[in-house]
Amino acid sequence: MDIADNRTKKISIVGGGLVGSLNACFFAKKGFQVDLYEAREDIRTAKFVSGRSINLALSYRGIQALKAVGLEDKIVAQGIPMRARMIHSPTGNKSTIPYGKHHQCILSVDRSSLNKELLTAAEKYSNAKLHFEHKLHACNADSGTLAFLGKEGDLIQTNCDLIVGCDGAFSVVRKQFFRKSRFNYSHVYIPHGYKELTIPSKNGEFAMEHNYLHIWPRNTFMMIALPNLDKTFTCTLFMPFEDFEKLSAGDQVLDFFKQYFPDSIELIGECKLKEDFFLLPAQAMISIKCSSFCLDSKCVLMGDAAHAVVPFYGQGMNAGFEDCLLFSEIMDQYHDFGICVPEFSRLRVIDAHAISDLAMYNYKEMRAHVNSKWFIFRKHVDNILNTLMPSTFVPLYSMVTFSRLRYHEVVQRWKWQNKVINFGLVVVGSTVAFSATFFIVKYLPYNICRENVRQWTKTGCFFLPKLHF
Template sequence: MEGSPERHSKKKVVAVVGGGLVGALNACFFAKRGFDVEVFETREDIRQAKIVKGRSINLALSHRGRQALKHVGMEEKIVSQGIPMHARMIHSLSGKQSPIPYGKKGQYILSVDRANLNKELLTEAETYPNTKLNFDHKLQDWSAETGLMTFVRPDGSTEEVEADLIVGCDGAFSAIRKQFLRRSCFNYSQTYIPHGYMELTMPPINGEFAMKANYLHIWPRNTFMMIALPNMDKTFTCTLFMPFEEFEKITTGDEVIEFFQKYFPDTIQLIGADALRRDYFRLPAQAMVSVKCSPYHIGGKCVLMGDAAHAVVPFYGQGMNAGFEDCIVFDEIMDQFNEDFNAVLPEYTRVRVPDDHAIADLAMYNYIEMRAHVNSKWFLFRKHVDNFLHFLMPRAIIPLYTMVTFTRTRYHEAVERWHWQNKVINRGLLFSAAGAVLGGSYVLIKNPPDINKLIVPAEKMWNRLVALRTP
């Protein structure tokens, strides 16, 4: 349902705290409905900043995120600024490259630049006359009862704003969420994984990509891995994921080269030995945190979305997509309850919490898959089996990755269906193998082979081998 200013006799004010990806997109959703929207961001306007602070890790845009962008008319523009990745490209130690397609022909995920996407969404939010962007505004305090917020500016002065709805989109270390922690019956957990990440850049070669562009490149090494995503400027952003203790063992430029020579030898020439020596020590390895909480709301006044509600580790490529889907799910519930915040917010918590917890768990699982399982013959065999069965029975059997990445199947339902499918397929493979053994045994019993016929060819083969070895 599209909104317009005429729908509200007194337009309600929505304050979006956080001007990152989810906050900027949320501003578009609420402005489109006709609310007066104010966005408050602690940082300066990244569109005017010389250096953009914060995470630069590439993003993988897929169906859920695209659907949310489509709702505010941004899908085509963002897609045109991304690079399609049709498959994982697995790099072995020997340098052999093996693609593992993501889905059916024509299905792909998009490598998009985080900073550029954020800038585009802020610019789009600003096109709505009922939206105001406030930068350099740090949240000091707020009230869940009155909706009154106090912000501090860089010069130390404060500003008070009152809103009908406060939307916390201020990231994994949310200032909005701190108020939730003071209230009873609020469940919260955060988990830092023992692995960190470090970004390196692979420059173009003769003005072109150094590797095949339309792939997410992975160097799986069991306990750690490196990935590379393509950028519009023909570079690759390489991200090394590894236990912190392993990062700390490397203390000199020569040790960096030795490490890459041992585990990623094909990348040294592509990244450049001098660049590796220099860039490895430019910043320490960064931490990754997973956050779960519930409920996502307080009364009808405040709601959490994006990383403020559910920060996830980046290994399923769903962090941004889940945050963007928060926006569209909330919008759908707004239609369902006629924009009554007192009804919308509890329903949003009820619907969204199980899904966000499910994707948080899947993201943890997928790290193990990416760094280790992709080397397994059984894993590759099961991929082929799953894809073949999906081709034969597209509605009955759907691979987990397809459900998560190329549909809007609810995350927790996708996990439940995945477990059920695994049981069915594994039992089917077990029965098939047992049937083949029994069938083969029956044929051998009924038609035993003539031993003499087997011995004679074997003797002839042996005599030929002896003759070949005789000088």
């Protein structure tokens, strides 16, 4: 389908969340007739907004997408820079692990405020219309027909040239894909849930250092805190559901926090902690993979509808925004939906699966690995190598967060770097060990030398060959 004359083509975007509203900006900017349909009421005027509230971490991929539609400066100005992880030990000690180089940071942004800004930006285009309280009832990609239930329960039908499904992890648009031959789909609920708490401001200021993502890693669970513009912190406790179920009373919650997060109690407040903990049950987290992301040239999935991921790499929104940017770049290249839609799916599926796996891996890193001295040592090694050879060795987090290198290429490069670095460490360690052994054999008395080498071969220097005297 040639899209040379964009003004004659109609795009129907289902879902007015972050990815849907940004997509409306991209398509409207290119001159298409855009209709965005959202099941909820307009969050800009609603008294109560339902949905997830986990704070978002905006990074390079998302910023580049916002830049492409002229929204970078406005959105970035509303974010709070987080330059490093602040690790809280059980004893209350704090240490930092930088995210990247000195100038590199991620931004804490409020989901609701960002969504409102994107909807307003889309609405400014004369060729874009926003339809709220329109719940998708039926969808036929072959004919480009959509049917919505309106506010009064009336059935509203419309036709379009391209359906863009941005309606989240439980996508209604995606349901029609199950009728397609060889459509692969899987979803996994991880055994961990989350609850949100709040650290209020103190005397009108942040109660703790605000240019950090605070982490309380406790191996099998963790708590994080991200700063907000109103000088509060949103805390999120991630923990196995079975552990949440053990905390059924306020005193149990308080004792739990005294044991594992003692420095947070004064920040949150005992009464507030016991009250907020039971406001909502622990919420589930889902990881979704599917293939492909398109039905011929008539329908395409983006964002969580295509690849919902757990939140531990802060890439869910950024990957969704990059979907919009990538599709726009493909349209600039081919000008034909018949090519653009399947090409987007071909390129994006492998990357979506890669970031899904990386997000699961990063949960282990955040809740456990950051406590390891080996992890800290490896971070220093990675940073040193990156300084010496910036184009050859790039830390995993930097490749994911501060570049647009394709996610699956990030994984490939990370595995290669690990092999090289681990081999180098073995060589260096072996050299040091053999040098020490040579020194002992040459300069120490025979009896002392023999006993030392025997002990080393039994314990520390596992890579030395067995020596006999």
